[in-house]
Amino acid sequence: MPTNTDTSEIKELYQTSSPLHDMWVRLKRNKLALFGLFLVTALVVIAVFAGFIAPYDPVQISLKESLKSPSSAHLMGTDVLGRDIFSRIIYGTRASLIIGVVATSISLAIGVVVGAIAGYYGGWIDSIIMRITDIFFAFPFFLLAIAIMTFLGPSFINVFVALGIVGWTNYARLVRGQVISVKESDYIEAAHAVGAKDFRIILKHVLPNTLAPIIVFTTMNIGGVILSEAGLSFLGIGVQPPAPSWGLMLSEASNFIFNAPWMVIWPGVAIFLTVLGYNLLGDGLRDALDPRMKQ
Amino acid sequence: MTETKKNTEALLQVENLQKYFPIRKGIIVQKHVGDVKAVDGVSFDIRRGETLGMVGESGCGKSTIGRTILRLLEPTGGKVIFEGKVINGFSGEEMRKMRSQMQMIFQDPYASLNPRMRVGDIIGEPILIHGVSNRAEREKRVRKLLDVVGLSPYHGARYPHEFSGGQRQRIGIARALSVSPKLIVCDEPVSALDVSIQAQVINLLEDLQKEFDLTYLFIAHDLAVVKHISSRVVVMYLGKMVELSTSDELYRNPLHPYTTALLSAIPLPDPTVKKDRILLKGDVPSPVNPPSGCRFHTRCPKAQGICKQEDPEFKDIGNGHYVACHLVK
Incomplete structure (x- = not known):
């Protein structure tokens, strides 16, 4: 064992691999996860540069172009009002992406805090918090979302506020269960023994060890949230027409499934690729975040 | 003169310590239907610089005592006095500060060890918590601690799963040492390790004791290990102390029938020596309903009438040898 190793060398050894770098190394070897990352990145790029990519104005109506099948002029065809579906898909990326990410973040933030507190402290705190969660949980998802939307009024921002508020209970339950199982570990007791405060224990010791199922659930859920937005838009209280959103496009297409199947197929494909991208990336992240996975 | 005084001074006193775990029944209204009496009236002290061994079967309350002393569990009754201060009354914040004085090594x-933290951060965390916020300074101390427990500085950048059991235990020891404690509760620190590694860890603990002037409460169920490291030994049975004596005296002259039985179970490495094993019949009785009188009477080969009725007093029979048995006069 080298006892007087050069200090700078030690420092280097200590710092060469940051946790983030390690994670990237592990993620890189997972081809499916890289594909997921590619899909998600592509979506972000498309959303940001929608104005440059889309050949037409997504809200421009031209009735004589109504219900045209895909052609060189309209790559994915046109809808009943003659709007270019390709352009609407491109712009719709923005709405879907923002709703998926923001609504999920709201749910996740509320759910993790509530679930961690309930699980960690247990006892009557747990009972009260979880009964409140149950009350929220007991409402049918859609009914509660509709109620909140009617209360807030339909608008783009309110869609993800509503979806976020409705969705947190799942996270709270999941996190609580994980926290309860982790907090009995010896290393949590060890953290108590060295005098760590509760906040530190939850943040540094409990939550990192509950990450795996939370990440998987979150990425799965992003897909679900995008679909819920579609549902709300279908009912007329989500994204308001004529703004382009995939859900809205699907609901508008419902009358023309047989006459103009491209109206259904392309938003469907877009949603499918988005959900797939998040799921693959999420699976990869779960593995990459675990230092026990072999380098 | 001052030396002897220092040696006999108690660092930690435990007075009539009790820890009951309540048993509750019912779904909505939880009724208190009984207690698991894990620790039931235990008193002893640990002198500065000594190693107090604590032995007993599984479930006799040894680990509970260790955890109650550190207040990882709240005692049901009794007092824990550390350097003259009763720590039971300490607020959360006072207790947190106190934790730099008393540490624990886990079984x-x-x-x-938190699988998601680097070893350097695991060892550095207590240092950070107890006031060293400068990162470079902390890393320096972590490297020193790694060296002290026989690991290399570059190990600090690795994760716990990359180490063997013995190395991991060294990491646990480094974590306990990181805040320069006075007392370390070793909760069966070697029972999860291979026999070949056990000796290394025990020797390390002994070296560290000399180097850093540590006091140990050494909990184990292996009498051979305890004999090697302890200056005095407590024998526990079902939440109570049955015998306390210096290590040499206890092994040479065990007085309690339970101690005798335990000692007879130590395997000897010499096949020509015939030993009379005392085999205890049955299991340890339930700590929910401990037997009346002497708790050991249900399994004691020498039990008499009085043993069923009266709880024997934990009495001094001279020379610092204490025993709780009616048969010892």
Whole structure:
């Protein structure tokens, strides 16, 4: 064992691999996860540069172009009002992406805090918090979302506020269960023994060890949230027409499934690729975040 | 003169310590239907610089005592006095500060290290908590601690799963040492390790004791290990102390029938020596309903009438040898 190793060398050894770098190394070897990352990145790029990519104005109506099948002029065809579906898909990326990410973040933030507190402290705190969660949980998802939307009024921002508020209970339950199982570990007791405060224990010791199922659930859920937005838009209280959103496009297409199947197929494909991208990336992240996975 | 005084001074006193775990029944209204009496009236002291061994079967309350002393569990009754201060009354914040004085080494080196933290951060965390916020200074101390427990500086950048059981236990020891404690509760620190590694860890603990002037409460169920490291030994049975004596005296002259039985179970490495094993019949009785009188009477080969009725007093029979048995006069 080298006892007087050069200090700078030690420092280097200590710092060469940051946790983030390690994670990237592990993620890189997972081809499916890289594909997921590619899909998600592509979506972000498309959303940001929608104005440059889309050949037409997504809200421009031209009735004589109504219900045209895909052609060189309209790559994915046109809808009943003659709007270019390709352009609407491109712009719709923005709405879907923002709703998926923001609504999920709201749910996740509320759910993790509530679930961690309930699980960690247990006892009557747990009972009260979880009964409140149950009350929220007991409402049918859609009914509660509709109620909140009617209360807030339909608008783009309110869609993800509503979806976020409705969705947190799942996270709270999941996190609580994980926290309860982790907090009995010896290393949590060890953290108590060295005098760590509760906040530190939850943040540094409990939550990192509950990450795996939370990440998987979150990425799965992003897909679900995008679909819920579609549902709300279908009912007329989500994204308001004529703004382009995939859900809205699907609901508008419902009358023309047989006459103009491209109206259904392309938003469907877009949603499918988005959900797939998040799921693959999420699976990869779960593995990459675990230092026990072999380098 | 001052030396002897220092040696006999108590660092930690435990007075009539009790820890009951309530048993509750019912779904909505939880009724208190009984207690698991894990620790039931235990008193002893630990002198500065000594190693107090604590032995007994599984479930006799040894680990509970260790955890109650550190207030990882709240005692049901009794007092824990550390350097003259009763720590039971301490607020959360006072107790947190106190924790730099008393540390713990855990039994299972695979479960006691956070798998998501680097070893350097595991060892550095207590240093950070107890006031060294400068990162470079902390890393310097972590490297020194790694060196002290026989690991290399570059190990600090690795994760716990990359180490063997013995190395992990060394990491646990480094974590306990990081805040320069006076007392370390070693909760069966070697029972999860291979026999070949046990000796290394025990020797390390002994070296560290000399180097850093540590006091140990050494909990184990292996009498051979305890004999090697302890200056005095407590024998526990079902939440109570049955015998306390210096290590040499206890092994040479065990007075309590339970101690005698335990000692007879130590395997000897010499096949020509015939030993009379005392085999205890049955299991340890339930600590929910401990037997009346002497708790050991249900399994004691020498039990008499009085043993069923009266709880024997824990009495001094001279020379610092204490025993709780009616048969010892």
